[in-house]
Each structure stands twice: as structure tokens, then as C-alpha cells.
Amino acid sequence: MEPAIDDNFTPEQIDAMLAEGSLERLGMGSRRACYALPGGRFCVKCYRSDEEIEIGRQKTAHTTQKPLRKTVRREIARSRHSERLNTSCQEFRYWRSLGKRLPAGLMAAFPSTMRAVRLPRRGWCVIEERLSNADGSPVRTFHEEWLEADSAARAKLLAALESLAAGLERHAVMFYDPQNILVQRCGNGRFRLRITDFEPAQRTLFAIDRVLPLFARLKLRRRMLRYRRMFGLFENPARRQIGGADR
Helix, strand or coil, rough: CCCCCCCCCCHHHHHHHHHHCCCCCCEEEEEEEEEEEECEEEEEEEEEHHHHHHEECCCCCCCCEECCCCHHHHHHHCCCCCCCHHHHHHHHHHHHHHHHHCCHHHHHCCCCCEEEECCCCCCCEEEEECCCCCCCCEEEEEHHHHHHHHHHHHHHHHHHHHHHHHHHHCCCCCCCCHHHHHEEEEECCEEEEEEECCCCCCCEEEEECHCHHHHHHHHHHHHHHHHHHHHCCCCCHHHHHCCCCCC
């Protein structure tokens, strides 16, 4: 049975906590940021605030500090309060449709709980389960786990990644960024691969992936291969191609 989402906080209360900066920010992408809600069980994802837009793209190991593109800024302004255009609403609707057609084992990679909510200032957001490891520590990306794993652990990680990719491809799931795959440690050496950010809609005039599932499969296959080459995710070191030509 699907766990209930904690309704102790109204949209107005969540909006106020975001405005005053009292919520811990768990992460920030090019368009959306994710914050932990009090209680530890849930988090809220929404478009960047005006202040966060000014931060631009944060410097990481793979990106450089630079302002958000004007097209991204316009998209945020246009979509923040639009239920049709908002990425969080699209994600929620697609998550519900996946729950109706994916086998339970594959659906378990996605959030077990999700709900769309409109905040007065931040617009449409989604509230979903907050992932953590069995010991309470934050989950990490697949390639972060890979970098610290020994050869035996890498073999298990790679087998899980290949199984997940095969399932997503088989069911033509519109998930485009393998760098968002997370590893959740479940204790006793067990782990699960999880996906909390996915892209259910294209930013093109005609979403051909929805009409022809073959295109979704091909796109997923291409991006997964590029991801593996980028981080050298191969069991045989001789096959590693970091920063491949199709990056």
C-alpha cells in the first residue's frame, strides 16, 4: 500500500519556509531545486527562486560557474505557475502513468510517493519521498559510488545499471539523464538504484518520443552509452573511454 504523504504542512507554510530560507537545500539543477521538509520523510522540488536563478550554474567537477541561459530563465518564468508547462506537474503525471504500466521491480526505482502542490510564490512543485541510506546518510550518484568501489562492488553496480537500463529501454521510459541515477544503500551490503529526476516531456514542438516509442529507446540507449564512456563505467579497464567523442 502506498504510504500517505504527510499533510501537516499547508502550501502556504511550505512557501513561507522556502521564502525565509529555513529548509535545507538538498540539491539544485539547472531549473529546479530540492529541499528537505521537516520530519525527514519528504522533500519538495520546485523551480529555482529568483535568488537561485542569479546563482547560475554552480561549479562542480563537470560544470563551470556561468549564468543560466536566457531560454532557461524564460522557461522558468513562463512555467512556474502553469500546470500544463511546469516540469514538476509533467513529472507527476508521467510518474502516475508509469505506475500503471511498469512492473513493480522497475517502478521501485522511481519515488514510491509523489504529489503535485501549488505554492503561492514558488508555483507548482512536487512533494515526494526523501531518499536516504539505511544508516541515515545521504544517497550518492552512481558514478560517485563507482569511484570508491572495489572490483567486486563495481561488478555488482554495473550489473544493476545494465539491468535497470534494459528495463527502461524495454518499456520505452522517457528518462534522459543517467547522471541522475542514485545508489541507495539498504544495509547488509544491499543497494537499490533509484531515479528521482526524470524528463517526461521534450522541449520541442513535436514530442516524437511519445508517438514512436522506438525513439525513446534509441535515445536512452545512446545517452546510457555516453554516460558509461564519460565515467569509464566498464568492468574491463581496457574498455574505459572517459570523455568519449560523443560526449
